[in-house]
Amino acid sequence: MAKINLSEREQKILNLASSGLIDKEIATALDISLTTVRTYWDRLRSKLSASNRTHALALALPILLEIEREDRRQAEEINRFIVRTIEEVAIFTCAKSGLITSWNLGVERLLGYVEEEWVGQSTNIIFTPEESLDSEPEGEFIEAKEEGVSINDRWHLRKDGTAFWGRNTVIPFRPLFSDPGYAKIVQDRSWESHKAPPLNPQIASAKLKG
CATH class of the missing domain: 3.30.450.20 (PAS domain)
Structure with missing residues (x-):
């Protein structure tokens, strides 16, 4: 399967949706319009080959977990570098x-x-x-x-x-x-x-x- 890249805004929408927020609440949280949120969902469905919002969210969860793991790994590397430098x-x-x-x-x-x-x-x-x-x-x-x-x-x-x-x-x-x-x-x-x-x-x- 080809690697799917998610933009920062797409990641935020998916994370908020996975926490149980509906689209109107996501729009408020991100200070964007409801129309913009729905446009992002259209993009995500196309990008993930998903049939609907719930399907897109299910397909995106493994990608979000991998992004989180990579972010954590990079943060740990930065912390190790800072500790070595300080020492x-x-x-x-x-x-x-x-x-x-x-x-x-x-x-x-x-x-x-x-x-x-x-x-x-x-x-x-x-x-x-x-x-x-x-x-x-x-x-x-x-x-x-x-x-x-x-x-x-x-x-x-x-x-x-x-x-x-x-x-x-x-x-x-x-x-x-x-x-x-x-x-x-x-x-x-x-x-x-x-x-x-x-x-x-x-x-x-x-x-x-x-």
């Missing part, structure tokens, strides 16, 4: 003072810190000493507050002292039940490290050993 990116929040208030698995995978080691630390721990002295951490907060977001590509330090080139995104946020602060997203962009300024020799040495 490869460090996402955390911090107070206005710079003290870290949350953790995700990406922090451990990218930066090397488990939750107990991470929460309560200063965000300065992922900056090089030179950047901390130059007030780069505070500068990101100021830029995020004034511009709505701060995006910077720079060297980041892991727990073991090694460095990687990454993108640091800072966004101000105001949670419902706690004080305002910032959300930070750190992504590994090592493939762009050829654009990076030279590392402090001591950090570069640790990077080579790592």
Whole structure:
């Protein structure tokens, strides 16, 4: 049997009909005229080679189930991709003072810190000493507050002292039940490290050993 493709509107009409709605109720639910609904039924009867509305609905049910299964499969694939992506990116929040208030698995995978080691630390721990002295951490907060977001590509330090080139995104946020602060997203962009300024020799040495 040749594959029968149903438009989104046809699927909606069939789903509403399968739930027990009559054509007038379907028209109201979809905000279309009763004549339009009946025109769709004519198309469906022709497409499905059905003798009447009930026959068309019966023939369409297996197709609707297959569409639902495919939609669910695609949704699961998207969810898996999102989970994998999130786990490869460090996402955390911090107070206005710079003290870290949350953790995700990406922090451990990218930066090397488990939750107990991470929460309560200063965000300065992922900056090089030179950047901390130059007030780069505070500068990101100021830029995020004034511009709505701060995006910077720079060297980041892991727990073991090694460095990687990454993108640091800072966004101000105001949670419902706690004080305002910032959300930070750190992504590994090592493939762009050829654009990076030279590392402090001591950090570069640790990077080579790592």
